Amino acid sequence: MIRIVIAEDQSLLRGALSTLLGLEPDMEVVAQAGDGEEALALVEAHDPDVLVADIEMPSMTGLDAAEALKAKASRTKVLIVTTFGRPGYLQRALQAGVLGYVLKDAPSEDLADAVRKVAAGQRAVAAELAEQAWAQSAGLTGREREILRLVEAGRTNKEIARALDLSPGTVRNYLAEAASKLGAANRIEAFQIARNNGWL
Numbered sequence: 001m002i003r004i005v006i007a008e009d010q011s012l013l014r015g016a017l018s019t020l021l022g023l024e025p026d027m028e029v030v031a032q033a034g035d036g037e038e039a040l041a042l043v044e045a046h047d048p049d050v051l052v053a054d055i056e057m058p059s060m061t062g063l064d065a066a067e068a069l070k071a072k073a074s075r076t077k078v079l080i081v082t083t084f085g086r087p088g089y090l091q092r093a094l095q096a097g098v099l100g101y102v103l104k105d106a107p108s109e110d111l112a113d114a115v116r117k118v119a120a121g122q123r124a125v126a127a128e129l130a131e132q133a134w135a136q137s138a139g140l141t142g143r144e145r146e147i148l149r150l151v152e153a154g155r156t157n158k159e160i161a162r163a164l165d166l167s168p169g170t171v172r173n174y175l176a177e178a179a180s181k182l183g184a185a186n187r188i189e190a191f192q193i194a195r196n197n198g199w200l
Helices: 011-022 038-044 062-071 087-095 106-118 127-135 142-154 157-164 167-181 187-196
Strands: 001-008 027-033 048-051 077-082 099-101
Touching: 001 011, 001 038, 001 106, 011 027, 011 062, 011 106, 011 142, 027 048, 038 062, 048 062, 048 106, 062 099, 077 087, 077 106, 087 099, 099 106, 142 157, 142 167, 142 187, 157 167, 167 187
Parallel strands: 001 027, 001 048, 048 077, 077 099
Antiparallel strands: none
């Protein structure tokens, strides 16, 4: 029996996913969470085979939860079920150790198949999504993403430099490199492109 925890902030959808997977003869939904933090606590309490998680949730995203489980070397595998087919999200999910990535508009049998594959330690990513992600990789470094998030928060280059213990010139260089990779005209456009593609 494949034991599952579901993390989804929309209660109607959470219930539907639970019912859907509960109908499979080889699956049991042992707990449901409304956000990433609750999901981590439930994974700790129930030790499921698979965490089925949305990306955008309050307090902690599904990707943050996946990263936390990876850091703990948890045996629970992660399957992301989301409306976001953005290449950046898929890349970040794979970097976080996520084995499965399914879109919410996929047929229900695809979801059950993905759960089985992920539980068995296999990858379950829609082929067209995987191709799109690798084709559209911006190649932003962790530091570039960090700086773009601070730009998005309204920080000036000087404030970013102070916050990250860098010189303003170094911050400018990082932003110029990020803008070049993204084909952006300025720092504002750079974070907007990165955010829209799921790279932040």
